[in-house]
Amino acid sequence: MYRYDEFDETFVRERVAEFRGQVARRLSGELSEEQFKPLRLMNGVYLQLHAYMLRVAIPYGTLSARQMRQLAMIARKYDKGYGHFTTRQNIQYNWPALIDVPDILDDLADVEMHSIQTSGNCIRNVTSDPYAGAAANETDDPRIWAEVIRQWSSQHPEFSFLPRKFKIAVTASDKDRAAIKVHDIGLRLYRNEDGERGFQVFVGGGLGRTPYIGERIREFLPERQLLSYLEAIMRVYNRYGRRDNKFKARIKILVSSDPDDFRRLVEEEWAKSDREKLNGPLDELLRVRRFFEPPKYENIPQTCNSLDAARARNDEFDRWVRNNVSDHRMAGYAIVNVSLKPIGKAPGDISAEAMETVADIAERYSFDEIRATHEQNLCLPHVRKADLFDVWRALDSARLATANIGLASDIIACPGLDYCDLANARSIPVAARIAERFADSDEADGIGELKIKISGCINACGHHHAGHIGILGVDKKGEEFYQITLGGSGGEDASIGEITGRSFSSSEVVDAVERLVTFYKENRTVGERFLDLYRRLGPAPFKETLYGDAAH
Amino acid sequence: MKAITANRLSDGVVVYVDAHGALVERFGDAQLFDADEADEALVRILERKGAIASAYLIDADAAGPTGRGALRETIRKSGPTVRRDLGKQAELTDERV
Numbered sequence A: 001m002y003r004y005d006e007f008d009e010t011f012v013r014e015r016v017a018e019f020r021g022q023v024a025r026r027l028s029g030e031l032s033e034e035q036f037k038p039l040r041l042m043n044g045v046y047l048q049l050h051a052y053m054l055r056v057a058i059p060y061g062t063l064s065a066r067q068m069r070q071l072a073m074i075a076r077k078y079d080k081g082y083g084h085f086t087t088r089q090n091i092q093y094n095w096p097a098l099i100d101v102p103d104i105l106d107d108l109a110d111v112e113m114h115s116i117q118t119s120g121n122c123i124r125n126v127t128s129d130p131y132a133g134a135a136a137n138e139t140d141d142p143r144i145w146a147e148v149i150r151q152w153s154s155q156h157p158e159f160s161f162l163p164r165k166f167k168i169a170v171t172a173s174d175k176d177r178a179a180i181k182v183h184d185i186g187l188r189l190y191r192n193e194d195g196e197r198g199f200q201v202f203v204g205g206g207l208g209r210t211p212y213i214g215e216r217i218r219e220f221l222p223e224r225q226l227l228s229y230l231e232a233i234m235r236v237y238n239r240y241g242r243r244d245n246k247f248k249a250r251i252k253i254l255v256s257s258d259p260d261d262f263r264r265l266v267e268e269e270w271a272k273s274d275r276e277k278l279n280g281p282l283d284e285l286l287r288v289r290r291f292f293e294p295p296k297y298e299n300i301p302q303t304c305n306s307l308d309a310a311r312a313r314n315d316e317f318d319r320w321v322r323n324n325v326s327d328h329r330m331a332g333y334a335i336v337n338v339s340l341k342p343i344g345k346a347p348g349d350i351s352a353e354a355m356e357t358v359a360d361i362a363e364r365y366s367f368d369e370i371r372a373t374h375e376q377n378l379c380l381p382h383v384r385k386a387d388l389f390d391v392w393r394a395l396d397s398a399r400l401a402t403a404n405i406g407l408a409s410d411i412i413a414c415p416g417l418d419y420c421d422l423a424n425a426r427s428i429p430v431a432a433r434i435a436e437r438f439a440d441s442d443e444a445d446g447i448g449e450l451k452i453k454i455s456g457c458i459n460a461c462g463h464h465h466a467g468h469i470g471i472l473g474v475d476k477k478g479e480e481f482y483q484i485t486l487g488g489s490g491g492e493d494a495s496i497g498e499i500t501g502r503s504f505s506s507s508e509v510v511d512a513v514e515r516l517v518t519f520y521k522e523n524r525t526v527g528e529r530f531l532d533l534y535r536r537l538g539p540a541p542f543k544e545t546l547y548g549d550a551a552h
Numbered sequence B: 001m002k003a004i005t006a007n008r009l010s011d012g013v014v015v016y017v018d019a020h021g022a023l024v025e026r027f028g029d030a031q032l033f034d035a036d037e038a039d040e041a042l043v044r045i046l047e048r049k050g051a052i053a054s055a056y057l058i059d060a061d062a063a064g065p066t067g068r069g070a071l072r073e074t075i076r077k078s079g080p081t082v083r084r085d086l087g088k089q090a091e092l093t094d095e096r097v
């Protein structure tokens, strides 16, 4: 696993010391709030409804047990005993005191973590596939490339004052578990017909007020050309991206206004750049590859008799294996998804004790590796099949074994009006009520894959546009209402959900979702997911289900 | 009627202004102002830059926040509705919603 080098260590410690001074100057009144706010944001500190919020970066979602234990210690010592995993593979603390934040940042630095690039108009924490290094059929470990981009971009003076924040996601699989098409730049590494490795490049995806799926501006970019090509994209954005209007400043606005023209500008910029010089640092940066060496797997058979026997004996375990465990590239190993969505609780929240349980399990059974997913769950990437039963029991003891990955109750929800200063409506209680409605495991299994995503305002931190069923909280004269979108996806078949019609009151919205699911169950063909049915039938019958004749 | 609310600078905790101009944690101790007095009182509070991160007026009566922002301000006054064990509602029995 990557450990940051001396350069990073010195840089991070200096930043903490600098912030400590800034906090002291703010508390003494020397700095005004207007002067201080951009400084605290640069260090991941936001002011929410009840308290400050600290956002901590988890680069490409990878954590060690030691880091997880430190996150638990921080939750206990400085916060209220829990943390919240977000859709950006970050963790947020909801209650830190400003005066404690410099100490928290020092404690994070002790385990090579920080809050840099979690805010501001820079290239943010680069996200990746939570199954990186473990997924079957992977072309390369995408975290290597995510790290290359992190190092290249964070040392790049040209990219610290972009028109707006900038998010990059990298994957190296056919299956998109990093939502690359809803990022400013999405990269998919693959092998072409000649067996060469290169990137498919998507630009201008994003959610929020004006959602777009990224345009594929290049089908195959040889991997050696990555940095020069990214630099060309960033140059074009820096030159033509709008700085006069915050709502029009994201690269998606520039790309969507004329994708062909954008592609041409990038190609022109790229052609005239000194590619060899720009690609040069790649070799140096690729030295990080050695930190992503695969763990020392045992040579074991693919089939595991003890696992089969345990599954036959125990229905709950069998269900959990079916829903929460995925194939590993190595024989005899599996990827374990840890659900942070126990029925009725806030999606993504995890107590300090549960963090420690996950850390212990990771150390003992998963080569000391933990991943955070953009769906607000965790993942233990390298578990021997023979250990799955023990892992399940240990997770279950900490309420971490809900067998609902990808199902109706595996809901993404932003903090919403229970915490967030920008919210129009609450998200978590709606998620909890929907999860309770679909809590019956047999029923949920029968419904199959269903991605429900909820945001408390148009900023779309809950990725509602990318939900098969998306729910957006709106404020109507001080009352909470919820708008439903259908047909969105953040996967390899990405699409933006379509608004169905008038919004539902808080007391109506769960019934509305249930009506949609009932319609789906009555009309699906064998193996057809909710999303597939929507794509086959189109919006009309779904609208009728929601609104009856009023839809016409 | 109006009340003045703020987030305390040092820890972000929600506070209100009482009859003596002090910052207090309980809504029950907050002073209720008429609209014209409220603006003046807010100006005085905003001068205390070293004590607060932000301050603004809310609609309120003795029972609690009112008007369009009532839900948001009730959540600030009490704590997250999904965690009754957190926020002021956990510490102050009269802050349960």
Ligand code: SF4
Pocket: A414, A415, A416, A417, A420, A421, A422, A423, A424, A455, A456, A457, A458, A459, A460, A461, A462
């Ligand atoms: S979507 Fe809106 S309400 Fe939800 S966390 Fe983001 S800004 Fe807050």
